Amino acid sequence: MKALRFDHFGDFSALEYREVSDPTPGGDEVVVDIHAASISPSDTKNIQGRMVGTILPRTPGRDFAGVVVAGPKNLLGQEVWGSGGDIGFTHDGSHAEKIMVPIAGVRPKPRNLTMAEAASGGVSFIAAYLGLVKVAGVNATDSVVVIGAGGSVGSAVVQIAKWRGARVIAIERHLLANDSPTGMLSDLILNPETDDLVQRVMTFTKGAGASLVYDCVGGPLFESGLAMLGQLGRQVSITSAGMRRVSFDLLDFYHRRLTLYGVDTRALNTVRSASILQQLVDGFEAGVLRPPTIAATYSLGEARTGYAEVDAGSTNGKVVLLPLT
Numbered sequence: 007m008k009a010l011r012f013d014h015f016g017d018f019s020a021l022e023y024r025e026v027s028d029p030t031p032g033g034d035e036v037v038v039d040i041h042a043a044s045i046s047p048s049d050t051k052n053i054q055g056r057m058v059g060t061i062l063p064r065t066p067g068r069d070f071a072g073v074v075v076a077g078p079k080n081l082l083g084q085e086v087w088g089s090g091g092d093i094g095f096t097h098d099g100s101h102a103e104k105i106m107v108p109i110a111g112v113r114p115k116p117r118n119l120t121m122a123e124a125a126s127g128g129v130s131f132i133a134a135y136l137g138l139v140k141v142a143g144v145n146a147t148d149s150v151v152v153i154g155a156g157g158s159v160g161s162a163v164v165q166i167a168k169w170r171g172a173r174v175i176a177i178e179r180h181l182l183a184n185d186s187p188t189g190m191l192s193d194l195i196l197n198p199e200t201d202d203l204v205q206r207v208m209t210f211t212k213g214a215g216a217s218l219v220y221d222c223v224g225g226p227l228f229e230s231g232l233a234m235l236g237q238l239g240r241q242v243s244i245t246s247a248g249m250r251r252v253s254f255d256l257l258d259f260y261h262r263r264l265t266l267y268g269v270d271t272r273a274l275n276t277v278r279s280a281s282i283l284q285q286l287v288d289g290f291e292a293g294v295l296r297p298p299t300i301a302a303t304y305s306l307g308e309a310r311t312g313y314a315e316v317d318a319g320s321t322n323g324k325v326v327l328l329p330l331t
Contacts, residue, residue: 008329009102010309013063015055015096017311018317020329026065029098029106036077036109040084042125043070043085043100045309045325048272050317053092057272059095065328066094069128071121077109084215087115087283089128090276092113094160103329110239111276113283116290123297126324127162129271130298132282134220137269139170140282146171149211153232154222155195158298158324159244163220165295172250175207176214176228188295194271198227202270207234216240227254240265297325 007028012020031037049066051057062139069088088111093099098106098235115124138144152166154160155176176182176192179199183189194210196203202214207216215236221228224246231241232254243266246252289295301323304312312325 007103008225008306009065009098010067010306011063011065012053015053015062018050018053019064019315020053021066023307023309026102028260029104031076031106033037034109035106036074036081036112037104037106038070038072038088038112039075040072040100040103040105040329041121042072042127043067043327043329044126044128045101045312045316046129046318048129049099049101050095050313054317057095059272061096065098065100065102066093067099067105068094069125070100071115071119071124071159072103072105074112075104077247081109085115085121086112087124087128088276089132089271089279090274091270091272091279092275095272101304101306101327101329107276111280113280115196117288118291122300122303122326122328126300126326127158127286128188128279128283128297129296130158131162131166131271131278131286131295132274133159133244133271134166135282135286136271137220137267138163138166138218138276139285141267141269142220142242143149144170144172144218148172148217149175149214151175151207151216151219151231152179152192152222153198153219153227153231154186155192155197156180156182156186157222160220161186161188161298162295163222164191167220167290169294172218175210177203198230203230206235211236218242220244220285223247223320224252225249229254232266235262235264238263238265240267241268242269244269255312266309300326302326305329
């Protein structure tokens with residue numbers, strides 16, 4: 007089969023498109039013919055040596071959708087999707103014509119999504135669900151602030167929060183399309199460059215403050231996020247753009263009895279990721295959740311171009327590889 011491989015870290019010239027052996031599954035594994043696999047920012051950082059724990063040589067790629075072609079008879083021919091914080095790093099990933107994962111590492115994909123759509127949402131929606139539901143326990147009484155609401159994770163957070171009945175305040179510096187999930191679903195949209203964020207949140211919540219902040223940006227907006235919270239508020243952080251170190255008023259933090267959560271999808275292997283994807287199927291099939299926009303598609307042989315676009319942040323949506331086209 008054909009696959010992308012890299013045996014050293016560097017720029018995207020380290021990626022080689024070449025022939026490798028087909029995977030042979032054991033009794034607790036399946037092989038999936040990959041019909042679509044998206045490129046995530048963590049995939050580009052992996053090639054550059056900016057991720058921890060990668061074992062070389064390796065096939066990169068986390069998200070995928072395809073058809074089971076080897077494994078238990080009851081699964082053969084089934085259309086599935088998957089993701090994981092292990093594949094592409096310690097196990098060969100999805101930027102190939104085939105991938106081998108544990109049986110429990112794949113689940114039936116939403117029936118109404120194309121392969122490309124299913125492959126585009128894994129990491130983003132897993133991060134959103136993990137932080138909102140599994141960690142912070144979002145519920146219908148929450149007022150949720152989403153910092154960076156226009157990105158793929160932020161959009162997923164907005165959708166899941168509304169699915170759970172919460173009110174949503176979206177913070178995004180770029181103009182949002184009216185028909186985008188963030189634009190349609192948010193109860194209030196704020197621009198960090200023109201709005202007094204803390205004051206607007208306090209006004210919207212009648213002085214109570216938000217109960218939950220999901221921060222997809224970090225850096226200079228980290229402390230602002232904490233300031234938007236009311237008593238017993240909780241803040242989820244998944245990254246820090248531009249700066250790694252932040253500061254905040256510790257006395258204020260504990261007087262308001264705030265909670266800060268760090269969330270990293272890399273901690274979830276394919277099996278744990280698949281269990282979250284399963285929780286999302288009903289939302290997608292009901293049309294409550296929408297996958298990210300697909301900005302561009304490439305073959306495996308064109309993957310370097312796709313990697314460069316994702317790394318540059320020049321696409322408005324997901325870049326997807328189509329190995330079987």
